[in-house]
Amino acid sequence: MNRKEVVSLKNVSLKYYSLEGETPAVNDISLSVKEGEFIGIVGPSGCGKTTILSLIAGLIKPTKGQVLVDGKLVEGPSTDVGYMLQQDHLFEWRTILQNVLLGLEIHGKVNQESRAKAERLLETYGLGEFKNHYPDQLSGGMRQRAALIRTLAVDPKMLLLDEPFSALDYQTRLAISDEVSTIIRKEGKTALLVTHDISEAISMSDKVIVLTKRPATIKSIHEIRLTCEKDNPISRRQAPEFREYFNTIWKELEVHVQ
Amino acid sequence: MFNRNKIKAASKEHAMYIAKIKRKKLFIRLTQISILILFIILWELAARFKIIDAFITSQPTRIVNTLVNLHEEGTLWMHISISIIETIVGFILGTALGTAIAIVLWWSDFIAKVADPYLVVLNSLPKVALGPIIIVWIGAGPFAIITMALLVSLIVTIITVLNGFLDVSPDKIKLLKTFGATKLQILKKVILPASIPTIIAALKINVGMSWVGVIVGEFLVSKAGLGHLIVYGGQVFKLDLVMTSVFILSIAAALMYQFTTWLEKKLIKWHN
Numbered sequence: 010m011n012r013k014e015v016v017s018l019k020n021v022s023l024k025y026y027s028l029e030g031e032t033p034a035v036n037d038i039s040l041s042v043k044e045g046e047f048i049g050i051v052g053p054s055g056c057g058k059t060t061i062l063s064l065i066a067g068l069i070k071p072t073k074g075q076v077l078v079d080g081k082l083v084e085g086p087s088t089d090v091g092y093m094l095q096q097d098h099l100f101e102w103r104t105i106l107q108n109v110l111l112g113l114e115i116h117g118k119v120n121q122e123s124r125a126k127a128e129r130l131l132e133t134y135g136l137g138e139f140k141n142h143y144p145d146q147l148s149g150g151m152r153q154r155a156a157l158i159r160t161l162a163v164d165p166k167m168l169l170l171d172e173p174f175s176a177l178d179y180q181t182r183l184a185i186s187d188e189v190s191t192i193i194r195k196e197g198k199t200a201l202l203v204t205h206d207i208s209e210a211i212s213m214s215d216k217v218i219v220l221t222k223r224p225a226t227i228k229s230i231h232e233i234r235l236t237c238e239k240d241n242p243i244s245r246r247q248a249p250e251f252r253e254y255f256n257t258i259w260k261e262l263e264v265h266v267q
Numbered sequence: 268m269f270n271r272n273k274i275k276a277a278s279k280e281h282a283m284y285i286a287k288i289k290r291k292k293l294f295i296r297l298t299q300i301s302i303l304i305l306f307i308i309l310w311e312l313a314a315r316f317k318i319i320d321a322f323i324t325s326q327p328t329r330i331v332n333t334l335v336n337l338h339e340e341g342t343l344w345m346h347i348s349i350s351i352i353e354t355i356v357g358f359i360l361g362t363a364l365g366t367a368i369a370i371v372l373w374w375s376d377f378i379a380k381v382a383d384p385y386l387v388v389l390n391s392l393p394k395v396a397l398g399p400i401i402i403v404w405i406g407a408g409p410f411a412i413i414t415m416a417l418l419v420s421l422i423v424t425i426i427t428v429l430n431g432f433l434d435v436s437p438d439k440i441k442l443l444k445t446f447g448a449t450k451l452q453i454l455k456k457v458i459l460p461a462s463i464p465t466i467i468a469a470l471k472i473n474v475g476m477s478w479v480g481v482i483v484g485e486f487l488v489s490k491a492g493l494g495h496l497i498v499y500g501g502q503v504f505k506l507d508l509v510m511t512s513v514f515i516l517s518i519a520a521a522l523m524y525q526f527t528t529w530l531e532k533k534l535i536k537w538h539n
């Protein structure tokens with residue numbers, strides 16, 4: 010497999026500074042994400058997962074090392090990277106369509122074509138009839154889907170998902186993670202998913218990266234190969250190897266709880 | 268206050284539920300009105316039967332007479348409109364200028380930190396104490412009164428609106444930053460729209476504040492307006508005039524408050 014490298018971290022370290030001292034959050038991480046890959050990142054809480062995503066998104070600069078997206082050094086936020094946060098953060102004063110157009114507005118790229126594309130995305134993923142509704146009127150799962158479409162509307166090469174389902178109840182969470190992963194694969198996007206939920210990581214990703222506790226370093230990387238008929242998270246959960254992966258990763262994480 | 272929305276009942280039970288809620292609302296409204304009427308009747312009777320001295324307490328029929336007289340003299344509307352205009356200009360200026368200054372303070376953390384102690388002191392200072400200074404500087408006229416109304420509402424508006432700005436969820440801002448938004452875009456796309464409820468809340472408070480400023484201002488300087496009528500009435504011991512002015516004042520203030528409530532409904536249509 011000789012696919013293009015979309016994201017590459019080279020010996021990246023990050024420290025947060027405050028008057029009280031410095032907090033090393035990420036320590037010497039190197040990783041590379043190839044085009045079309047779906048990568049899951051799990052790690053103990055507070056270990057620096059969000060920090061890694063913020064680095065890739067260009068929201069913060071590494072203290073040491075280099076972050077490259079599409080071969081270029083990251084200088085700041087760019088349209089190449091779409092970021093989906095833990096909560097949907099749909100703006101309650103905007104309709105769903107207006108929310109979806111937010112990113113395009115910021116780039117000054119709202120025109121007939123981009124608008125039509127946004128509407129088509131809403132249509133394709135079952136939100137067409139809700140485009141003129143306000144977020145209040147949608148269920149949690151639908152809101153999260155709208156948030157994903159908002160991210161996709163600017164057509165990023167790479168998607169960063171920071172525990173995007175943790176605010177949802179278990180049932181919705183299963184259903185929406187299935188949908189989201191289907192949408193992302195269908196749109197041919199590369200994705201990096203941060204989650205607390207080991208099953209979620211295994212069921213959605215091609216590769217799961219396990220981080221150590223803070224400052225985060227890579228503890229291990231697991232290629233996920235599951236034998237199942239359909240390649241969507243819900244059927245992947247039924248695969249015989251699923252439990253094995255789960256137990257291995259769970260043990261690796263458990264060590265840090267003590 | 269009155270909810271004129273027609274609500275469709277989903278079932279017989281729902282219809283009964285709606286009817287019950289409506290009955291309760293109606294009962295509350297009727298009780299409120301009855302208390303007012305009862306109060307007016309008791310006041311009138313007490314004055315008629317000399318239980319209270321109508322010379323110092325006035326009485327409803329005297330108030331009506333005073334209203335009619337003022338109207339026939341042709342000065343009633345002049346006094347009312349002067350006070351109302353001063354108040355409206357005061358609270359609009361207070362809200363607009365306060366919001367503008369809050370934007371500056373939001374924009375520059377440095378200016379905000381520098382201004383902080385001054386704001387705290389100015390906020391706790393009773394602005395009425397500045398009345399004589401304003402008169403000396405601006406002159407005894409409507410501008411002094413408007414300045415008074417503005418001063419009373421300005422500082423509290425700055426503080427309220429700035430807190431509203433700072434309350435906007437950092438994740439909403441982060442979301443915009445991931446799209447590469449500039450500071451101006453963050454202000455326009457999230458800070459201001461998210462703070463509309465706060466700004467309207469400030470506007471509502473400012474209606475009351477401006478009335479305080481205007482009445483105090485008119486006490487101090489004016490030759491016209493409701494505040495002037497109240498002071499004048501007190502000086503010549505015409506309590507009828509004082510009571511009448513207070514009565515008009517409460518109606519005008521209530522109407523303005525209603526207006527802001529209406530505005531709130533118009534602007535915040537995403538709230539249901």
Ligand SMILES: Nc1ncnc2c1ncn2[C@@H]1O[C@H](COP(=O)(O)OP(=O)(O)OP(=O)(O)O)[C@@H](O)[C@H]1O
Pocket residue numbers: 025026027032033034052053054055056057058059060061223
């Ligand atoms: N802006 C900041 N300034 C200082 N310290 C910070 C900042 N952001 C995060 N930290 C600290 O850095 C560490 C890593 O934070 P980060 O949010 O990346 O962890 P996380 O793995 O995403 O945590 P969680 O599991 O809670 O989502 C934490 O200890 C946190 O307190």
Ligand SMILES: [Mg+2]
Pocket residue numbers: 058059060171
């Ligand atoms: Mg996090």
